[in-house]
Amino acid sequence: MQAAQTTVDPAEVAKFEAMAAEWWDVNGKFKPLHMMNPCRLDYITQQIAKQFDRDLTSPEPFKGLRLLDIGCGGGLLSEPMARLGAEVVGADAAEGNIPVAQIHAEQQGLDIDYRHTTAEALAEAGEQFDVVLNMEVVEHVADPLAYLTACQKLLKPGGLMLCSTINRNPKSYLVAIIGAEHIMRWLPKGTHEWNKFITPGELVELIKNAGLEPVDRTGFVFNPIAWSWSLSDRDLSVNYVTASVKR
């Protein structure tokens, strides 16, 4: 681990250390992320293509883009980004995630630079990226503003940050904690703390205070009848994502 770790919440990171071996088990403790992945990737690829004027029908549309997947976990998003041609750095504060991600990428024949480090340490080292993927991490850090400020520093001018998290309201308590952890048992009890969830209004303010310009917010909505996730520009009541740009 490199120098600064100010935004790391050790108790949160310990939860992910304990689950590291399960990242690629589609029916394991990360089942919700696997279920959300097609919907998340749809949003991520569309936003990157829009910002950098890329043709998603071309073979490697993200070639030439340097992308940081911060809080990469086992690499569920790093791998598809590498397949699309991006030069990917995957970074995570939980040390145990890194060999899991590295071994899986090697098995897939993908070249991804996985590192046990933090956004602050990468920013201190002067690293620069076209895209920062910041998916489902901000609700697990100790200081969201310091963390997002480090992410802002990591972007080149014109760079794009995609940041997803969970809204904080009675519905998100019922769905993301009671439903996902206690009833469906998709996640271990205690994975999420409701008071660390962030409303879209709060996240937009944090992003602005970190020095980025928010350009989009979209909901990830689960349909229990279709048993699938979709994007919504109206329903940000539980899971949602924001896009912001460094001017």
Ligand SMILES: C[S@@+](CC[C@H](N)C(=O)[O-])C[C@H]1O[C@@H](n2cnc3c(N)ncnc32)[C@H](O)[C@@H]1O
């Ligand atoms: C819910 S997982 C999301 C994984 C991945 N981004 C995805 O969406 O598939 C949260 C990840 O963030 C990592 N994490 C938590 N706090 C962090 C921090 N301050 N810096 C970097 N990674 C962190 C955890 O170890 C965990 O792997």
